[in-house]
Amino acid sequence: xxxxxxxxxxxxxxxxxxxxxxxxxxxxxxxxxxxxxxxxxxxxxxxxxxxxxxxxxxxxxxxxxxxxxxxxxxxxxxxxxxxxxxxxxxxxxxxxxxxxxxxxxxxxxxxxxxxxxxxxxxxxxxxxxxxxxxxxxxxxxxxxxxxxxxxxxxxxxxxxxxxxxxxxxxxxxxxxxxxxxxxxxxxxxxxxxxxxxxxxxxxxxxxxxxxxxxxxxxxxxxxxxxxxxxxxxxxxxxxxxxxxxxxxxxxxxxxxxxxxxxxxxxxxxxxxxxxxxxxxxxxxxxxxxx
Ligand code: PDD
Numbered sequence: 001x002x003x004x005x006x007x008x009x010x011x012x013x014x015x016x017x018x019x020x021x022x023x024x025x026x027x028x029x030x031x032x033x034x035x036x037x038x039x040x041x042x043x044x045x046x047x048x049x050x051x052x053x054x055x056x057x058x059x060x061x062x063x064x065x066x067x068x069x070x071x072x073x074x075x076x077x078x079x080x081x082x083x084x085x086x087x088x089x090x091x092x093x094x095x096x097x098x099x100x101x102x103x104x105x106x107x108x109x110x111x112x113x114x115x116x117x118x119x120x121x122x123x124x125x126x127x128x129x130x131x132x133x134x135x136x137x138x139x140x141x142x143x144x145x146x147x148x149x150x151x152x153x154x155x156x157x158x159x160x161x162x163x164x165x166x167x168x169x170x171x172x173x174x175x176x177x178x179x180x181x182x183x184x185x186x187x188x189x190x191x192x193x194x195x196x197x198x199x200x201x202x203x204x205x206x207x208x209x210x211x212x213x214x215x216x217x218x219x220x221x222x223x224x225x226x227x228x229x230x231x232x233x234x235x236x237x238x239x240x241x242x243x244x245x246x247x248x249x250x251x252x253x254x255x256x257x258x259x260x261x262x263x264x265x266x267x268x269x270x271x272x273x274x275x276x277x278x279x280x281x282x283x284x285x286x287x288x289x290x
Pocket of ligand 1: 178202205
């Protein structure tokens, strides 16, 4: 069951007009919220990031946080799986094709749920292979935009190489993956690039930094050079669907020992414990500020 503009219905029955600006221009934003045992993970944070994306594209938020939270919970309840990924999307609505913002169009609001597919155990235990590519995306990567053509092309670079993710470099520095954030370990310190216009502010990124602090792992948020990436002892990917994955090979060269490292192992364990805790005590939605 999905939600479209005020109604719940089976996916097969959902229709949107071809003049939807999401279809014509990719003019919209989205969120993907993992759900464990029917508990949405970091729901408030996802809804705050949605609000930030909408502000960036100057599209008024059609719902309050409480309304969004109710919609998300309703979609979860109407679908059969215990673990889900809830996808939600807002576009600038249906209007005659013209680049300028339409006057008086209502945004299109769409939510769907799918079974959550987290990485297979083999990837968790053995790590994954990645390749690098030049980050040729625009300079507003902090917006969770549905215009994902560059990310799609960059991800396909990995698929074509038999790899799991493409790690992006801009001007000699690490940005992120085509659909994930990236952490490296050098010395005993976890490093990741700062949240700015060059990366998506990942919800999992925040969780991992919090877990590092709670587990006594030193971390630093700062620019990471290509050299630092390529000579790191450990490299990790994070996202709502990948959770935390160790990268054991980058562009055909071993990362560290070629096995998932000690910092990864600790963070992975802390992440699973954190998930289990969150499932027992869901946080109530909070009002948005500002
Ligand atoms: N993508 N960076 C990019 C470009 C992403 O697309 C994603 C997530 C992330 C990680 O963000 P988070 O931890 O909040 O999931 C970073 C989602 C999973 C997707 O597009 O399917």
